[in-house]
Amino acid sequence: MQQFKSIYYLFFLFCVFIFSCKTEKKETPQNKLPTPAVTEKTTNAISHAKGFTIKKQGNITLIKVFSPWPDADKDFTYALIPREKAASIVLDRDAYDAIVLTPVERIVVTSTTHIPMLEMLGAEKTLVGFPDTSYISSEKTRALIDAGSVKDIGQNDQINIELLIDLQPELVIGFSINNTNPTYKTIQKANIPVVYNGDWTEKTPLGRAEWIRFFAPFFQKEAKAIEVFNAIEENYNEAKELAQKATTKPTILSGAMYKDIWYLPAGESFQAQFLKDANADYIWSTSEGTGSLSLSLESVLDKASEAEIWIGPNHYKSYKEMGEASKHYAQFAPFKNKKIFSAANTLGETGGTIYYELAPTRPDIVLKDIIKAIHPEVLPNYEPYFFKPLK
Structure with missing residues (x-):
């Protein structure tokens, strides 16, 4: 994540250093990347995401979020009411964590x-505030920022409450790594609904992407979300099937060192799932855990010094930078x-790493990038977007 510095850094470690942050203006992902084809498949069931459910009760939509952060000690239930029905529906406010029109x-x-999900739903113009807008890379939303439509409201753990209230938002979508952020409680006391999003806690790539359906009911865009997600799912599965045709299965190393500890994806993590679906032999694929492993340099050298390919070497942009950071990298x-x-070299206009912004919503692109890296013969004409050869 790159929405704010302190929590972003902690989450950066949790997610294993990018798999494991002012450049020239680049094409936006929306322009550069192919638009998923619309499929005829439609379903109302949540098929991959485990962190939320959506149910209809008459005119009311109930969204339940189970795990907005690891080891959350309660579920959160939100009631959504169509604006035109609000006068005729009376709810017990104590029964819900938020009620939203x-x-x-x-x-x-x-x-x-959250930004790509708003844009894919065509709801980006509803955005009025964001903590530290410099981290946003999308050209479409950056244009709204430059026009003054989206205000910078500070940092996530230190949101400018007065400015936020002045913006008169009808809803705040919260992100937190635990339940210790007092800012959200202050916002709620100002009678502004706060709804927690837990997309980042999902265990699979498609599970993370399916959270576009969590956003959709707030804008009455459920059909659009199903259409978009089904297309992403289809693209992902087609790439996965194509990868199985490869005749080799290269050994893969991932992550990098922070101080004296090497952080890399555990075998049950969504990062490891990408490698499995790309038909790769990830060296730690049998390890337990959905987060990261913390290993010594010696143990990594022992198992992976002869690995064939290295995916996601932390934030490093070049071999020179890696060599200067640690001479031990040259042993691999x-x-x-x-x-x-x-x-790390795919950056937005203000220097943000686009992977953190767009990749959770477009796992199909991430998977194709990895397949291109380890099985280039399978996708001979594909140009990678996120994962590119280190400079």
């Missing part, structure tokens, strides 16, 4: 991962053979 016309979100075969692939 829809479609929402003024919203504040707190993670860059992918470093010697120039077989390292990084997302």
Whole structure:
């Protein structure tokens, strides 16, 4: 995540250093990347995400969020009421964590991962505030920022409450790594609904992407969300099936060192799932855990010095930068053979790493990037977007 510095850094470690942050103006992902084809498949069931459910009770939509952060000690239930029905519906406010009128016309979100979901739903113009707008990379939303339509409201853990209240949002979508952020409680006391989003706690790539359906009811865009997600799911599964045709299965190293500890994806993490679906032999694929492993350099060298390919070497942008950070990196075969692939060089206009913003919503692109890196013959004409050869 790149929406604010302190929590972003903690989450950066939790997610293993990008798999494991002012450049020239680039094409936006929406322009550069192919638009998913619309499929005929439609379903109302949540098929991959485990962190939320959506149910209809007459005119009321109930969204339940189970795990907005790891080890959350309660579920959160939100009631959505169509604006035109509000006068005729009476709810017990104590029974819900928030009651929201829809479609929402003024919203504040707190993670860059929320931005692509708003845009894919065509709801980006409802955004009125964001903590530290410099982290937003999308050209479409940056244009709204430059026009003054989206205000910078500070940092997520230190939101400018007075400014936020002045913006009169009808909803704040919160992001938190635990239940210790007092800012959200202050916002709630100002009678502004706060709804927690937990997309980042999902265990699979498609599970994370399916949270676009969590956003959709707030804008009465459920059909659009199903259409978008089904297309992403289809693209992902087609790429996964294509990868199985590869005749080799290269050994993969991931992550990098922070101080003296090497952080890399655990075998049950969504990052490891990408490698499995790309038909790769991830060296730690049998390890337990859905987060990261914290290993010594010696243990990583022992198992992975002869790995064939290295995916996601922390924030490093070049071999020179890696070599200067630690001479030990040069002991690994992918470093010697120039077989390292990084997302750190795909940046937005203000220097934000686009991977953190867009990748959770477009796992189909991430998977194709990884397949291109390890099985280039399978996608001969594909141009990677996130993961590119290290400079």
